[in-house]
Amino acid sequence: MQTKRFFLPENELPTQWYNIQADMVNKPLPMLNPATKEPVKAEDLYPLFAKELAQQELNRTDRWIDIPEEVREMYKFYRSTPLVRAYGLEKALGTPAHIYFKNESVSPVGSHKLNSAIAQAYYCKKEGVKNVTTETGAGQWGTALSYAANVFGLEAAVYQVKISYEQKPYRRSIMQVFGAQVTPSPSMSTRAGKDILTANPTYQGSLGTAISEAVELAQMTPDCKYTLGSVMSHVTLHQTVIGLEAEKQMEMAGEYPDMVIACFGGGSNFGGISFPFMRHNILEGRKTRFIAAEPASCPKLTKGKFEYDFGDESGYTPLMPMFTLGHKFAPANIHAGGLRYHGAGIIVSQLLKDGMMEAVDINQLDSFKAGCLFAKAEGIIPAPESCHAIAATIKEALECKESGESKVILFNLSGHGLMDMTAYDNYLAGNLTNFSYNE
Numbered sequence: 001m002q003t004k005r006f007f008l009p010e011n012e013l014p015t016q017w018y019n020i021q022a023d024m025v026n027k028p029l030p031m032l033n034p035a036t037k038e039p040v041k042a043e044d045l046y047p048l049f050a051k052e053l054a055q056q057e058l059n060r061t062d063r064w065i066d067i068p069e070e071v072r073e074m075y076k077f078y079r080s081t082p083l084v085r086a087y088g089l090e091k092a093l094g095t096p097a098h099i100y101f102k103n104e105s106v107s108p109v110g111s112h113k114l115n116s117a118i119a120q121a122y123y124c125k126k127e128g129v130k131n132v133t134t135e136t137g138a139g140q141w142g143t144a145l146s147y148a149a150n151v152f153g154l155e156a157a158v159y160q161v162k163i164s165y166e167q168k169p170y171r172r173s174i175m176q177v178f179g180a181q182v183t184p185s186p187s188m189s190t191r192a193g194k195d196i197l198t199a200n201p202t203y204q205g206s207l208g209t210a211i212s213e214a215v216e217l218a219q220m221t222p223d224c225k226y227t228l229g230s231v232m233s234h235v236t237l238h239q240t241v242i243g244l245e246a247e248k249q250m251e252m253a254g255e256y257p258d259m260v261i262a263c264f265g266g267g268s269n270f271g272g273i274s275f276p277f278m279r280h281n282i283l284e285g286r287k288t289r290f291i292a293a294e295p296a297s298c299p300k301l302t303k304g305k306f307e308y309d310f311g312d313e314s315g316y317t318p319l320m321p322m323f324t325l326g327h328k329f330a331p332a333n334i335h336a337g338g339l340r341y342h343g344a345g346i347i348v349s350q351l352l353k354d355g356m357m358e359a360v361d362i363n364q365l366d367s368f369k370a371g372c373l374f375a376k377a378e379g380i381i382p383a384p385e386s387c388h389a390i391a392a393t394i395k396e397a398l399e400c401k402e403s404g405e406s407k408v409i410l411f412n413l414s415g416h417g418l419m420d421m422t423a424y425d426n427y428l429a430g431n432l433t434n435f436s437y438n439e
């Protein structure tokens, strides 16, 4: 029997994050101040983000950035995460492809989000911040931040998109157990929330609105910073621990991926697993393919436009050069809540424009079908978000079956779906539909 799971010993864990901005041939266009149209400087971000995070956001020169000792100590609570050879899935598909997945679902909170939550809470604490705010859609980021804030002795205020607050009460409970204050968004506690509720009292909320509320609270509260679970370049930087570990673990398995696949919301788990491998494409001319799997109902990479747009609905954020469906875009209420965001991070947007990566869109029904097949074959219930990566992986593995090629596929299992069983129930009962994107 060959090895199924590969782990790194503690002394082999990454001590630095990989900053792909240093190696990119075409750097991302600058973020712009919406009032002056001047490029944003780190100082401009200090009112919102901890200083070191603002500096990481704009750092285009340092290829490696040290992971602070305190953050590495916390990573040891659950890292390395296993690299798993998906023998069960390969057998179920009858494919000659070798399929591996990096299992980020084993983090204490069940997803990759904790990798950045720990780092962000640490830098806030170090700077003397007392409170952190954020938004959460599906609840994964809010959960991760609530735990990380508690570890570093910070108060956390989380705006949870109203529909998810109502549909996922246990997510809210988990955040509350970790000590966070959770408010359904839109709320009457901010100007942004009030304006939206006045115009549309029954609005069920969106990530864009929740971001506006969390940003506003951070700006109005002393010793308070805003944190974000995706999209921003510093978030993706922290997630590169996934790919850096996977690189060593693939070496233990004696293979190198022909394809790296991840689901795509704002790009942090995709960038996290991809960028360390992509550096070999950039620096040594390797030909690995990188495939981002997004929902057909929110297809910013495959159907969006590359242009300057706001990151939030109310237009509080800098203008960002990205693939976007427009900051007013209201995605269908699919169950993969973590993928319902209108834009893509600026690094990934530039890489897609430059042909360094590909994107595919996946229907809701195909995603759950893939998730159920994976669950039966490997015994893990994947998050509805992760199901998109699995569907893209299965498609590639079946193409290998057709052509008889035994390619090596690596995908990221960004989280487990044990908190999303309502979604699976609906799928099994035949109550789910596909939503297509309509311009």
Ligand SMILES: *Cc1c(COP(=O)(O)O)cnc(C)c1O
Residues within 6 Å of the ligand: 111, 112, 113, 138, 140, 141, 229, 230, 231, 263, 264, 265, 266, 267, 268, 269, 270, 338, 339, 383, 385, 386, 414, 415, 416
């Ligand atoms: C948030 C989330 C995503 C999407 O966010 P990215 O920044 O694109 O990675 C994917 N999977 C899970 C489990 C999530 O919680």
